[in-house]
Amino acid sequence: MPKSIRNLPATGYAILVDGCVKAEFSTKDGVESGARDLKRRFPVLQVKVYDALAKMDHEINIG
Template identity: 60%
Template sequence: MNRSNGLPDDGYALIVDGQVKTEFKTRESAEAGARDLKRRFPVLQIRLYDAESRRAEEFA
């Protein structure tokens, strides 16, 4: 994990309402976690961060 911004150096992370919450090794597991959160809490803003490309995308 990069200490300056809290984002992982590898794998994937869920950014929930602007805060890094959970890290995952694979994209599939990150998407499954995001789907579960969105199902339980539909108003949350969830972004999926990819450490390899250093980009986050909105999860709808």
């Protein structure tokens, strides 16, 4: 099967859930808050925050 393409944003920030873009944000505080809330509600999901400027992502862990 072909690997899915994530369609990452060129600017701003995004929440990635299990490798798929689910929401885009213009501020770092907004995306971090949204990702932490999502991870608290659904702890089994892999939730990451993508930073378009740095072209990097990091996983959100609640603990």
